[in-house]
Amino acid sequence: MTDQPSLSFFARLWLALVCFWRIWLDRSFAQAVLPVRQADVAGRLPTGAPVAEPTPAAPPAPPPVVAVPPEREHASALQLLAMLQREGRLIDFLQEDVAAFPDEDVGAAARIVHEGCRKLVRQYLTLEPVLPQSEGDRVQVPAGFDAQRIRLTGNVAGQPPYNGALKHHGWVTTAVTLPSTSPAMDPRVLAPAEVELS
Incomplete structure (x- = not known):
């Protein structure tokens, strides 16, 4: 085998x-x-x-x-979400109703979230475009293409190879270096409550 x-x-x-x-x-x-x-x-x-x-x-x-509790089964995903919260306050941003805020405030908050989340993703994940061409370039999709890596949109007719405009180059993870999850930690706690004592 x-x-x-x-x-x-x-x-x-x-x-x-x-x-x-x-x-x-x-x-x-x-x-x-x-x-x-x-x-x-x-x-x-x-x-x-x-x-x-x-x-x-x-x-x-x-x-x-x-049965394995769902929080243990999905501990890795919950850990990644907790790290995105710690570095970029992603959960706080997503849980906020931004419709009531002016665009300037939303933009300023998004900049902080973007900076922290981008730092974390670059630290633990190696990402590469699925296709190397720039968006808008003409690309050829060969016969036998991987449908998980390339999604066809628009007027899909006939058999490959297809020719079309690249709308998004896609992303693929080539390396993951997330730390292992400790069994002593409760993965459901994405961010602890903070209490400042006086």
């Missing part, structure tokens, strides 16, 4: 979203996934093992499962 490549957090998140909707919309896909899930819950599926086609025999009933 060959070693399976390890998937980044964002690759796993994308796979979860795709599978979530496919399970809802495709009964045969859901039936194919169920035995794999039951085998995983029963502890019989090692990480990275190849997935076999489901057998017609009914699998044995799995033992009771202790």
